[in-house]
Every structure is written in structure tokens, then in C-alpha cells.
Amino acid sequence: MTTSTQPQAPAHDDKVTIGAYVSLIFAIVFFSGLCATKEWWGIFDFTTMNGSFGTLVASVADKGGELTTSMANFRGKGGSGAIDGFMFALTLVPTVMFALAMITVFEHYGALRAARQMLTPILRPILGLPGSATLALIASLQSTDGGAALTRQLKDANELTEDEVHIFATFQMTADACITNFFSSGAVLFTLTAADGSLAVPVSLGLCLGVLLLGKVFAANLMRLFLIRSAKKAA
Numbered sequence: 001m002t003t004s005t006q007p008q009a010p011a012h013d014d015k016v017t018i019g020a021y022v023s024l025i026f027a028i029v030f031f032s033g034l035c036a037t038k039e040w041w042g043i044f045d046f047t048t049m050n051g052s053f054g055t056l057v058a059s060v061a062d063k064g065g066e067l068t069t070s071m072a073n074f075r076g077k078g079g080s081g082a083i084d085g086f087m088f089a090l091t092l093v094p095t096v097m098f099a100l101a102m103i104t105v106f107e108h109y110g111a112l113r114a115a116r117q118m119l120t121p122i123l124r125p126i127l128g129l130p131g132s133a134t135l136a137l138i139a140s141l142q143s144t145d146g147g148a149a150l151t152r153q154l155k156d157a158n159e160l161t162e163d164e165v166h167i168f169a170t171f172q173m174t175a176d177a178c179i180t181n182f183f184s185s186g187a188v189l190f191t192l193t194a195a196d197g198s199l200a201v202p203v204s205l206g207l208c209l210g211v212l213l214l215g216k217v218f219a220a221n222l223m224r225l226f227l228i229r230s231a232k233k234a235a
Contacts (some may be wrong), residue, residue, distance in 0.1 A: 016117050020110025027106040031139040091103050092145045099146035128167050132159045141179045142174040147172050163227050171220035175212045
């Protein structure tokens with residue numbers, strides 16, 4: 001006598017509960033940078049919780065009888081070649097591990113299922129991506145390494161097709177980690193003044209950030225167009 005086994009329902013059919021939406025909201029807040037602060041609520045921010053390496057004295061110099069020190073992290077300064085590349089790779093490990101650990105926790109509580117159901121109708125027409133890519137998209141606005149790691153996890157879980165990975169990678173590589181880099185480095189430009197006392201950059205900070213985000217969307221859709229044309233030629 002033969003027995004037949006019924007195939008298990010895919011994870012996409014799992015019921016989305018209120019807890020899944022709560023997990024999604026918390027994940028969006030965690031990766032978005034909304035709680036980036038030195039106050040106690042900074043524990044709900046990815047970058048704050050990820051932290052940074054301490055510094056060591058790299059060199060000491062005597063300038064006019066006064067000792068001055070130069071600081072660096074464990075990677076040091078002035079490295080080159082494969083050795084320096086290896087040390088740089090080591091600095092990425094904590095960020096990638098932390099991002100994967102947190103997304104695994106959020107996924108356990110249903111955040112990806114909620115994102116897939118709620119945000120796919122939004123992301124599909126705009127970027128051609130499923131809603132499950134939302135958390136990786138938000139993480140990429142803060143951290144290049146976190147966004148890349150989460151994208152790979154989505155690819156391995158068959159949440160993204162090969163074409164969707166190309167589109168998503170294009171979106172991320174265009175002004176990657178734009179929120180973190182823009183506010184930490186670019187924001188200083190808006191404090192500069194010209195000789196006559198007027199602002200050297202006569203536009204708002206929000207407008208410039210909006211241009212960066214529009215550029216990311218434009219680049220992703222350019223890749224979509226390229227893939228569509230390539231598919232037509234192959235057919």
C-alpha cells in the first residue's frame with residue numbers, strides 16, 4: 001500500500017497576525033534611524049546599537065615642545081594591499097552579523113510576512129520589488145553592509161528573483177547609505193556661508209535628500225528597463 005504526503009504550504013500562505021504588523025513597525029523604526037540619539041531610546045536604533053570601535057594612539061609627535069597624538073582604531077592608518085583589505089573586511093563582520101541576527105528575530109515574529117502582504121502593492125509598481133524587501137531597503141539607507149547582508153538573505157530564501165536582485169542592487173548602490181552618509185558628512189555644507197554672509201548652498205537639506213532618493217528610484221527603474229529589453233531580445 002502506498003501513502004501520499006501532502007506538500008507543506010509555503011511560508012507565503014502563513015496567516016499575518018497583529019503581532020506580525022507590530023514586528024514590522026518595530027523593524028522599520030529600528031532600521032530607519034528615527035531613534036538615532038544618545039538618549040535612552042537610542043536602544044531602538046540599529047546604528048546606535050551597532051556602535052563603533054574604540055580608538056588607540058597611532059602616533060605621537062613633538063610640536064614646539066607640546067606632545068600631540070594621532071588616534072586610529074585597531075585597523076590603523078596607512079595600510080595597503082591585501083592585508084589592509086583583510087583588516088577592512090574584519091570591521092564589516094559585526095555590522096553584518098548584527099543585521100542578520102535582528103532580521104531573523106523580526107522574521108520569527110512575522111515582520112516579513114506582514115511586509116510582503118502590506119507593501120508589495122506599493123513596491124511593485126515603483127521598484128518592481130516584493131514587499132518582503134522593505135526591511136533590507138530601509139536598512140540600506142543607513143548601512144551599506146546591513147543592506148547587502150539582508151539582500152543576500154532574501155535571495156537565499158527565494159524571496160527575490162535574479163532580476164529583482166539586480167534591480168535592488170542598483171537601487172542600493174546609487175547613493176548607498178544616503179541617510180547616514182548625507183547627515184554625517186554632507187550636512188556640514190549647509191552651514192557654510194559665502195563672503196557676503198549668504199548661505200553657500202541655497203537649498204534645503206530635505207530637498208537634497210529627496211534628490212538622492214529620487215536618483216535611487218530612477219536608477220532602479222533604469223535597470224528594470226534594461227532587463228525588460230534584454231528579455232525581449234533573448235526571446
